[in-house]
Amino acid sequence: NAGVTQTPKFQVLKTGQSMTLQCAQDMNHEYMSWYRQDPGMGLRLIHYSVGAGITDQGEVPNGYNVSRSTTEDFPLRLLSAAPSQTSVYFCASSYLPGLAGGFFFGPGTRLTVL
Protein backbone atom coordinates (compact mmCIF):
# COMPACT_ATOMS: atom_id res chain seq x y z
CA ASN A 1 0.00 0.00 0.00
CA ALA A 2 1.20 3.49 -0.83
CA GLY A 3 -0.88 4.92 2.05
CA VAL A 4 -1.84 8.56 1.63
CA THR A 5 -0.18 10.33 -1.28
CA GLN A 6 -0.19 14.05 -2.02
CA THR A 7 0.88 16.00 -5.08
CA PRO A 8 2.59 18.30 -5.68
CA LYS A 9 5.12 18.38 -2.83
CA PHE A 10 5.93 22.06 -3.46
CA GLN A 11 4.03 24.78 -5.31
CA VAL A 12 4.45 28.50 -5.82
CA LEU A 13 1.47 30.54 -7.00
CA LYS A 14 0.81 34.15 -7.75
CA THR A 15 -2.08 35.92 -6.05
CA GLY A 16 -5.32 35.19 -7.88
CA GLN A 17 -4.19 31.95 -9.50
CA SER A 18 -6.14 28.77 -8.96
CA MET A 19 -4.88 25.27 -8.40
CA THR A 20 -5.84 21.86 -7.09
CA LEU A 21 -3.95 19.93 -4.44
CA GLN A 22 -4.32 16.23 -5.00
CA CYS A 23 -4.79 13.61 -2.30
CA ALA A 24 -5.27 9.89 -2.80
CA GLN A 25 -5.36 6.87 -0.52
CA ASP A 26 -5.35 3.17 -1.36
CA MET A 27 -6.54 1.85 2.02
CA ASN A 28 -10.28 2.01 1.22
CA HIS A 29 -10.73 4.61 3.95
CA GLU A 30 -14.11 6.29 4.17
CA TYR A 31 -12.99 9.37 6.09
CA MET A 32 -10.66 11.91 4.49
CA SER A 33 -9.74 15.40 5.54
CA TRP A 34 -7.54 18.37 4.74
CA TYR A 35 -5.52 20.33 7.31
CA ARG A 36 -3.28 23.34 7.03
CA GLN A 37 -0.26 23.83 9.24
CA ASP A 38 1.03 27.28 10.07
CA PRO A 39 3.87 28.19 12.47
CA GLY A 40 2.65 28.30 16.05
CA MET A 41 -0.88 27.27 15.06
CA GLY A 42 -0.76 23.50 14.97
CA LEU A 43 -2.97 21.83 12.39
CA ARG A 44 -6.36 23.30 11.52
CA LEU A 45 -9.12 21.43 9.71
CA ILE A 46 -10.19 22.89 6.36
CA HIS A 47 -12.70 20.38 4.96
CA TYR A 48 -13.53 16.75 5.55
CA SER A 49 -15.51 13.94 3.98
CA VAL A 50 -17.13 10.90 5.58
CA GLY A 51 -17.59 9.11 2.28
CA ALA A 52 -17.92 9.52 -1.49
CA GLY A 53 -20.36 12.30 -2.32
CA ILE A 54 -20.33 13.78 1.18
CA THR A 55 -18.23 16.74 2.27
CA ASP A 56 -18.39 19.26 5.10
CA GLN A 57 -16.58 22.32 6.32
CA GLY A 58 -13.99 22.34 9.04
CA GLU A 59 -12.55 25.17 11.08
CA VAL A 60 -11.03 27.27 8.27
CA PRO A 61 -12.93 26.51 5.01
CA ASN A 62 -12.96 29.96 3.39
CA GLY A 63 -11.12 30.12 0.07
CA TYR A 64 -11.13 26.34 -0.42
CA ASN A 65 -13.43 23.90 -2.19
CA VAL A 66 -13.48 20.12 -2.06
CA SER A 67 -15.31 17.27 -3.74
CA ARG A 68 -15.34 13.51 -3.17
CA SER A 69 -16.39 11.65 -6.30
CA THR A 70 -14.54 8.46 -5.36
CA THR A 71 -13.46 6.80 -2.13
CA GLU A 72 -9.82 7.10 -3.11
CA ASP A 73 -9.50 10.78 -4.04
CA PHE A 74 -10.14 14.02 -2.14
CA PRO A 75 -8.79 17.05 -4.04
CA LEU A 76 -8.56 20.49 -2.47
CA ARG A 77 -9.13 23.47 -4.75
CA LEU A 78 -7.94 27.01 -4.27
CA LEU A 79 -10.12 29.17 -6.47
CA SER A 80 -8.18 32.44 -6.18
CA ALA A 81 -5.00 32.09 -4.18
CA ALA A 82 -4.13 34.68 -1.55
CA PRO A 83 -0.89 35.18 0.41
CA SER A 84 -2.77 34.16 3.57
CA GLN A 85 -3.04 30.69 2.07
CA THR A 86 0.71 30.21 2.19
CA SER A 87 1.00 27.14 4.36
CA VAL A 88 1.75 23.44 4.47
CA TYR A 89 -1.28 21.34 3.60
CA PHE A 90 -1.81 17.82 4.89
CA CYS A 91 -4.35 15.28 3.78
CA ALA A 92 -5.40 12.56 6.23
CA SER A 93 -7.57 9.47 5.97
CA SER A 94 -9.16 7.01 8.35
CA TYR A 95 -11.00 3.69 7.96
CA LEU A 96 -13.96 4.47 10.19
CA PRO A 97 -15.44 7.98 9.93
CA GLY A 98 -13.08 10.08 11.96
CA LEU A 99 -11.69 7.19 14.02
CA ALA A 100 -8.87 8.90 15.82
CA GLY A 101 -6.47 6.04 16.19
CA GLY A 102 -6.56 5.23 12.52
CA PHE A 103 -5.61 8.66 11.17
CA PHE A 104 -2.95 8.45 8.47
CA PHE A 105 -1.38 11.64 7.18
CA GLY A 106 0.15 12.28 3.77
CA PRO A 107 3.61 13.86 3.39
CA GLY A 108 2.21 17.35 2.81
CA THR A 109 2.19 20.03 0.11
CA ARG A 110 4.16 23.19 0.82
CA LEU A 111 2.37 26.10 -0.89
CA THR A 112 3.70 29.62 -1.27
CA VAL A 113 1.47 32.39 -2.63
CA LEU A 114 3.29 35.50 -3.78
Place this chain on the structure above:
Amino acid sequence: GQQLNQSPQSMFIQEGEDVSMNCTSSSIFNTWLWYKQDPGEGPVLLIALYKAGELTSNGRLTAQFGITRKDSFLNISASIPSDVGIYFCAGQLDVFGNEKLTFGTGTRLTIIP
Protein backbone atom coordinates in the same frame (compact mmCIF):
# COMPACT_ATOMS: atom_id res chain seq x y z
CA GLY B 1 -11.71 27.68 16.71
CA GLN B 2 -10.69 25.64 19.71
CA GLN B 3 -7.02 24.84 20.18
CA LEU B 4 -5.17 22.90 22.77
CA ASN B 5 -2.49 24.53 24.91
CA GLN B 6 0.65 22.51 24.56
CA SER B 7 3.79 23.13 26.59
CA PRO B 8 6.59 23.67 26.42
CA GLN B 9 6.77 25.16 22.93
CA SER B 10 10.34 23.98 22.53
CA MET B 11 12.87 21.91 24.42
CA PHE B 12 16.63 21.69 24.14
CA ILE B 13 18.01 18.62 25.85
CA GLN B 14 21.05 16.39 25.83
CA GLU B 15 20.96 12.83 24.56
CA GLY B 16 19.97 10.44 27.31
CA GLU B 17 17.77 12.91 29.18
CA ASP B 18 14.11 12.28 29.89
CA VAL B 19 11.47 14.54 28.32
CA SER B 20 8.06 15.59 29.56
CA MET B 21 5.42 17.61 27.75
CA ASN B 22 1.75 18.22 28.32
CA CYS B 23 -1.42 19.37 26.69
CA THR B 24 -4.39 21.10 28.33
CA SER B 25 -7.86 22.04 27.19
CA SER B 26 -10.71 24.13 28.52
CA SER B 27 -13.15 21.40 27.51
CA ILE B 28 -13.15 17.64 27.83
CA PHE B 29 -12.12 15.11 25.23
CA ASN B 30 -12.92 11.42 25.07
CA THR B 31 -9.82 10.54 23.07
CA TRP B 32 -6.30 11.91 23.32
CA LEU B 33 -3.62 11.28 20.72
CA TRP B 34 0.07 12.05 20.44
CA TYR B 35 1.76 12.51 17.07
CA LYS B 36 5.35 13.09 15.99
CA GLN B 37 6.29 15.04 12.89
CA ASP B 38 9.70 14.78 11.27
CA PRO B 39 10.92 17.61 9.02
CA GLY B 40 9.20 17.54 5.64
CA GLU B 41 6.86 14.74 6.64
CA GLY B 42 3.30 14.37 7.86
CA PRO B 43 2.46 13.59 11.51
CA VAL B 44 2.72 9.96 12.57
CA LEU B 45 0.63 8.54 15.40
CA LEU B 46 2.64 7.55 18.48
CA ILE B 47 0.06 6.76 21.14
CA ALA B 48 -3.74 6.80 21.37
CA LEU B 49 -5.59 7.07 24.70
CA TYR B 50 -9.29 6.25 25.01
CA LYS B 51 -10.05 6.21 28.74
CA ALA B 52 -9.65 8.77 31.52
CA GLY B 53 -6.69 7.83 33.72
CA GLU B 54 -5.27 5.48 31.10
CA LEU B 55 -1.50 5.13 31.00
CA THR B 56 -0.09 3.69 27.78
CA SER B 57 3.47 2.99 26.68
CA ASN B 58 5.07 2.58 23.28
CA GLY B 59 8.72 1.68 23.80
CA ARG B 60 10.41 4.61 25.52
CA LEU B 61 7.26 6.72 25.21
CA THR B 62 4.58 6.86 27.86
CA ALA B 63 1.39 8.91 27.66
CA GLN B 64 -1.41 9.48 30.13
CA PHE B 65 -5.02 10.51 29.72
CA GLY B 66 -5.76 12.98 32.52
CA ILE B 67 -8.48 12.12 35.02
CA THR B 68 -10.31 15.38 34.33
CA ARG B 69 -10.33 14.54 30.57
CA LYS B 70 -8.95 18.02 30.00
CA ASP B 71 -5.28 17.16 29.78
CA SER B 72 -2.74 14.62 28.64
CA PHE B 73 0.97 14.06 29.18
CA LEU B 74 3.75 12.52 27.13
CA ASN B 75 7.06 11.35 28.54
CA ILE B 76 10.09 10.16 26.58
CA SER B 77 12.75 8.33 28.52
CA ALA B 78 16.46 8.24 27.66
CA SER B 79 16.17 10.43 24.56
CA ILE B 80 18.08 9.52 21.40
CA PRO B 81 18.87 11.59 18.28
CA SER B 82 15.93 10.19 16.29
CA ASP B 83 13.53 11.66 18.88
CA VAL B 84 14.15 15.09 17.35
CA GLY B 85 11.02 16.53 15.79
CA ILE B 86 7.75 18.22 16.63
CA TYR B 87 5.31 16.48 18.95
CA PHE B 88 1.62 17.26 18.68
CA CYS B 89 -1.22 16.35 20.98
CA ALA B 90 -4.72 16.03 19.58
CA GLY B 91 -8.09 15.63 21.22
CA GLN B 92 -11.33 14.18 19.93
CA LEU B 93 -14.71 14.57 21.61
CA ASP B 94 -16.73 11.74 20.09
CA VAL B 95 -15.50 8.30 21.18
CA PHE B 96 -16.81 6.86 17.91
CA GLY B 97 -14.70 9.31 16.00
CA ASN B 98 -17.35 11.42 14.35
CA GLU B 99 -15.86 14.64 15.65
CA LYS B 100 -12.80 16.18 14.11
CA LEU B 101 -9.43 16.22 15.79
CA THR B 102 -8.32 19.38 17.57
CA PHE B 103 -4.55 19.77 17.56
CA GLY B 104 -2.16 21.41 19.97
CA THR B 105 0.43 23.90 18.75
CA GLY B 106 3.29 21.45 19.08
CA THR B 107 6.46 20.96 21.12
CA ARG B 108 9.70 21.14 19.15
CA LEU B 109 12.34 18.81 20.58
CA THR B 110 16.00 19.48 19.85
CA ILE B 111 18.86 17.35 21.11
CA ILE B 112 22.07 19.20 21.85
CA PRO B 113 25.23 17.27 20.95
